[in-house]
Amino acid sequence: MSSLETWKKVDDYFVDQLIPEDPVMNQILQANKKANLPSIDVSATQGKLLQLFVKMKGAKNVLEIGTLGGYSSIWMAKALPAEGHLTTLEFSPKHAEVASKNMETAGVKDKIEIIVGPAAESLPTLEGREPFDFVFIDADKNNNPRYIKEALKLSKSGTTILVDNVVRDGKLLDEESNDPSINGIREMFDLLKDHPRLDSTAFQTVGSKGYDGFVLAVVQ
Numbered sequence: 001m002s003s004l005e006t007w008k009k010v011d012d013y014f015v016d017q018l019i020p021e022d023p024v025m026n027q028i029l030q031a032n033k034k035a036n037l038p039s040i041d042v043s044a045t046q047g048k049l050l051q052l053f054v055k056m057k058g059a060k061n062v063l064e065i066g067t068l069g070g071y072s073s074i075w076m077a078k079a080l081p082a083e084g085h086l087t088t089l090e091f092s093p094k095h096a097e098v099a100s101k102n103m104e105t106a107g108v109k110d111k112i113e114i115i116v117g118p119a120a121e122s123l124p125t126l127e128g129r130e131p132f133d134f135v136f137i138d139a140d141k142n143n144n145p146r147y148i149k150e151a152l153k154l155s156k157s158g159t160t161i162l163v164d165n166v167v168r169d170g171k172l173l174d175e176e177s178n179d180p181s182i183n184g185i186r187e188m189f190d191l192l193k194d195h196p197r198l199d200s201t202a203f204q205t206v207g208s209k210g211y212d213g214f215v216l217a218v219v220q
């Protein structure tokens, strides 16, 4: 009974019950597929979770690291007030182009700016846009420690940071891993441990994206 197949069905049930069918969001996933983007976006329930975080925070200024086709960006942008703004960082010009079209399709393009380039180079240029209220980190996992440090510089007390894919089917536990993503995730946990400015937890997830999880950190 409790196979991954079951948990995928539970995710489908949640979507049926809680997330009204949205042809535009489906169209965006189709556009990503057509452009051969990897289907590594958040799931619909996770997109809704991001949207609810933005609502709960009353966030007006959001930062995302890792745009892909803009699926998660659009979920968040839809919860922003009229004067709200989302800055999203993406390495791949191709991904950014697909995302830009998707943002137009979803009617949220005026609220979003995509900055193309390696996030580690873009982040120090964001001074003047800070402080961000909510930060979503979902890019190259080896750089997670660096992204947390840079996000902190752009934060204020109460800024909430959410990091995706911190469990990776349990590979997180492999101390001897040769995978830079796993090492980046583990180094991020070392950084968060007893961090003077960050109050953090992590939670595991299962469903249409397999076994994974998020880190949630609030800036003191």
Ligand SMILES: C[S@@+](CC[C@H](N)C(=O)[O-])C[C@H]1O[C@@H](n2cnc3c(N)ncnc32)[C@H](O)[C@@H]1O
Pocket (backbone or CB within 6 Å): 040, 041, 042, 065, 066, 067, 068, 069, 070, 071, 072, 073, 089, 090, 091, 092, 095, 117, 118, 119, 120, 138, 139, 140
């Ligand atoms: C998991 S996907 C993002 C998914 C997206 N947040 C969503 O849920 O719809 C990760 C993205 O990060 C981008 N990326 C990888 N390395 C990067 C880097 N060094 N700087 C900025 N973006 C990077 C990839 O090109 C990819 O589009």
Ligand SMILES: [Mg+2]
Pocket (backbone or CB within 6 Å): 040, 041, 042, 138, 164, 165
């Ligand atoms: Mg992710």
